Amino acid sequence: MALDLDLLPFEQEDPGHSYSHTILRCVTNCHDLYEAITNFQNDIGQANSLKVIGVEYDPDKDDRKVPEDFTSFRSQVCRYDGDDEAHYGETLEDAYGHKVRWLYVKELLQWKNHAGVQRNQKHRAIWAYLEQLNPETRVALYWH
Numbered sequence: 001m002a003l004d005l006d007l008l009p010f011e012q013e014d015p016g017h018s019y020s021h022t023i024l025r026c027v028t029n030c031h032d033l034y035e036a037i038t039n040f041q042n043d044i045g046q047a048n049s050l051k052v053i054g055v056e057y058d059p060d061k062d063d064r065k066v067p068e069d070f071t072s073f074r075s076q077v078c079r080y081d082g083d084d085e086a087h088y089g090e091t092l093e094d095a096y097g098h099k100v101r102w103l104y105v106k107e108l109l110q111w112k113n114h115a116g117v118q119r120n121q122k123h124r125a126i127w128a129y130l131e132q133l134n135p136e137t138r139v140a141l142y143w144h
Contacts, residue, residue, distance in 0.1 A: 004028050005037070007126065008072050008140040009105070009133060019071040020091075024126045027085070033116025033123070037108075037141070040073060041101060065099045066092060066140050074142045095144035106135035 004027075019038035026033075041064075075089030094100055108130055117123040130139070 001035060003031070004144050005034055006074060006142040006144065007072065007108070007130075008142055009130075010102070010138040010140065013067075015136070016069055016071055018067045019141070021073065023073055024129060025122075026065075026126065027120055027122055030116045030123070033111060033114055036102075036111060036114060036116070040107065041103070041141075042108075064101045064103070066102055068092065070100070070140065071141070072140070074144075091140070091142065094142050095123065097109075100140050100142055102138040102140045104135065105130050105133045105137045105139055108139060109135070 004025070005023040007026065009022050009024070010018060010020055011022065012019050044132050051126070070091055071089055072091040073088050075087055075091045091100055109127070111117055112127045
């Protein structure tokens with residue numbers, strides 16, 4: 001099974017209206033990088049139930065869920081026409097049905113020199129983009 005990660009930098013964080021219009025799509029099956037990110041989430045009190053890479057879910061460590069009004073182009077919420085393809089809308093759960101969580105840009109930048117970033121041109125470009133953002137910007141992690 002392929003495991004992918006999309007990074008969704010918050011572009012708006014007003015109360016009642018938070019969103020990302022940007023999708024930074026990481027490459028398929030970069031398990032060493034994904035495992036490092038997931039372990040970090042757990043270390044700071046977040047849980048991510050990506051059992052595909054051996055990390056267990058702990059609902060008591062659920063303190064960095066995206067706001068209940070978070071929207072992006074990764075929504076899987078079924079639209080009125082029955083189409084369940086990704087589209088713009090509420091983005092609270094990932095493709096596995098787990099709560100979407102976030103990290104700060106400054107936290108993601110710790111992997112700038114990780115082999116999973118350095119060996120891949122697209123990842124290097126994504127981390128270069130992240131470096132240009134405010135370090136306090138939140139970035140939603142959408143696993144699919």
